[in-house]
Amino acid sequence: MTNLEASVIGTFGFSNEEFQSIQSFFKPLSIKKGEYFLEEGKYCRYLGFVESGILREHMYINEKEVTKWFSSTGYFATDLIGFLHGEKSRVNYQAINDVELMVLSKDNYDLLGKHVERWATLEKLFLTKCFSVLENRIVSHLSMNAEERYKAFFEFQPSLFYQVPLHQIASMLAMSPETLSRMRAK
Amino acid sequence: MTNLEASVIGTFGFSNEEFQSIQSFFKPLSIKKGEYFLEEGKYCRYLGFVESGILREHMYINEKEVTKWFSSTGYFATDLIGFLHGEKSRVNYQAINDVELMVLSKDNYDLLGKHVERWATLEKLFLTKCFSVLENRIVSHLSMNAEERYKAFFEFQPSLFYQVPLHQIASMLAMSPETLSRMRAK
């Protein structure tokens, strides 16, 4: 069973039949360490699902690089708004290490509604999951200090800390690399 | 023309016919200053649209009150995840002043798909707008300091600053009331 299958059936509650009917729309894509899956200013033609490896989502603001998210195994990767609306991406997705993806083109994505009866429901579930993740992050910024954000994220995804440069994690948590280093020291 | 009509046609691109077909599903609701439109732990039975007045979205974390958002004229109000999934609310919506709403019950919301042909498209547009707002807020926390967040939000909604207690705005921007007061002094 691929990770895609496990995720789509487990997390999103697709039936086996539903999964079979969408599977053929995905195709595999390999990306080498350092290469880009998506670049700022280019059209978001693909929705990626990470089978293995880690992609980093980042953008430049006032010449400073801001890490927004990491898509590791089992996560989807794209500028969702850009993808759904057929617009240019505002973010980059770069491979932290060698990455294996299953990707769905925008054209195929738009066809799913005709091939999967429950698609409207399933798509809504997907969108609301994404929404929920962001909502929780907002709350974390409203109610936690740097140390609490570090602890919460470390509990959530400890494995990332051994695979990703820590200064990038620090950026994603809105703190300096030195601060993150000091919290780890405790 | 009601604000609901203007918003749904202007922002979401409904046709007049589409608006007419959904209008009857909404009903008006008045809320007095201080009263609640939605409370933590209760089921989210309604999606509200603010015709006039301001609602404040807030929650309690470690006994501390955290203001998450303000829904002023032209905004929707509900715990979106709770509403869509038929779950209990994690937030409160309290009236800052007397508020006039147009509300859509969960039952009616679920009926819209059968009455409006483009509903799947329109609903997706609604969800992605909400998603986009959150995404921008995340980026603001990753790339701005308190003063920059204050300035950006003040430019975005200056009128709020004259209608809402400033300490609540401070909470929403993740800073202390004193800090907000000092930024304003400049």
Add this chain to the structure above:
DNA sequence: TGAACTTCTTGATATATGTCAAGACGAAGG
């Protein structure tokens, strides 16, 4: 192997922001 990088840590210090306390002011209510 050695040189050039990157990453991570640590210390010293600077700065932004939070906390505490007090007072001014206006609104709400008896």
Add this chain to the structure above:
DNA sequence: CCTTCGTCTTGACATATATCAAGAAGTTCA
């Protein structure tokens, strides 16, 4: 009308976090 309460500001001070700088390891690559 007075009292009380909530709001906002301001000052003094505390603290969290950022910045700057240096060095130790680990990596990459010729």
